Amino acid sequence: MKVVLRNQGREVELRGRRRVRELLAELGVLPETVLVIRGRDLLTVDEVVGEDDVLELRPVISGGLR
């Protein structure tokens, strides 16, 4: 599967199926800090993602003095 990490400006290719929860742990991303997007869909951490999936990890944290 292809995982696009928007906040880090990089993409990673991973093999095999796994739950989103495991994927995030593997990439060292806290679930609270991203939306996990597949196409036009949001995924919860218990969803299983597989080889053909393209996922976006979209950061939700804004910074600076707002």
Add this chain to the structure above:
Amino acid sequence: MKCRKCGGRAVLELRRHNTAFCGPDFVTFFRHHVLETVRRWRMFTTDESVLVAVSGGKDSLALWDVLHEGGYRTTGLYIDLGIFDYSRASKARCEAFAAERGLPLRVVAVAEEMGAAIPAVRDATRRPTCSACGLSKRYIMNRAALEGGFPVVATGHNLDDEAATLFGSTLRWDESALARQMPVLGATHAKLARRVKPLFRMSERETAAYAFLRGIDYIVEECPFARGATSIMHKELLNRLEDTSPGSKAMFLQGFLDKARGLFQEREPVVLMECVRCGQTTTGEICAFCKLRDQVKRAMRPTERTAAAVDLPSTEDPPSARGLISDFHAASEIHAP
């Protein structure tokens, strides 16, 4: 995971509420909480015109969407910070959002008010960029509200923003900042608009999910000057805590508002005057914005001033302000729910 309401497939888990929702039920849940916050904290009524400070980011556009759908009379205010492509992109998002809904949007450029856009202000002063930017935004928001006849300005500050600010203020035991940490800052002077934060109970992730599910085209990229900001580090720390103990951020902020804020209220009311230069409120003779403008003017050669003001028409990210113009803050009083 199943939606708590309809039993369908959930798209968002809310661990702090020990629940999950499908898209439509989450949108309903989110709107209900925001509108309930507006009413409970008496932020404004449907009879009042609300100036919504928008940056093109998820928070402010989600807020504008909720208020508009909730039947409130809203006008957007976009403050063009002149931060190169970032500002151009964020301004375009705001204009598209307003045009799609037929809503009015006002645009004010920092370069026109300050004589230079934020990047040039950054180069001309020793003040941290986020600080100068926040000061400028608060000043412009208030002035735009007064000149446009808006009694209230709404900003997109969310739970994570407020919890991180509280965390930073507590680390420093900054009593005056703690006294100002409120979702409603009242108008304590004829030249101050009320400032409110209707999203203060909604987490940053919830706000992002709402914007995504509503199909709002917001700017995902962060302001280039915000990289490495202390507030982001504080948010990361709080999110680690949240991961281990869901609900920590809300408990930290709500506990402060319920139990501790009263301890930091200023005992003596702050006396406000009008700036001799611009007429806006200040605790001294000249307001902080005019002082900064003077500083920028002194630091720049005439040719640079012209270039900075003319060549950089743009904007920035999320709207708002978190406590800077000390004059404004000091002037604000608290409205309890």
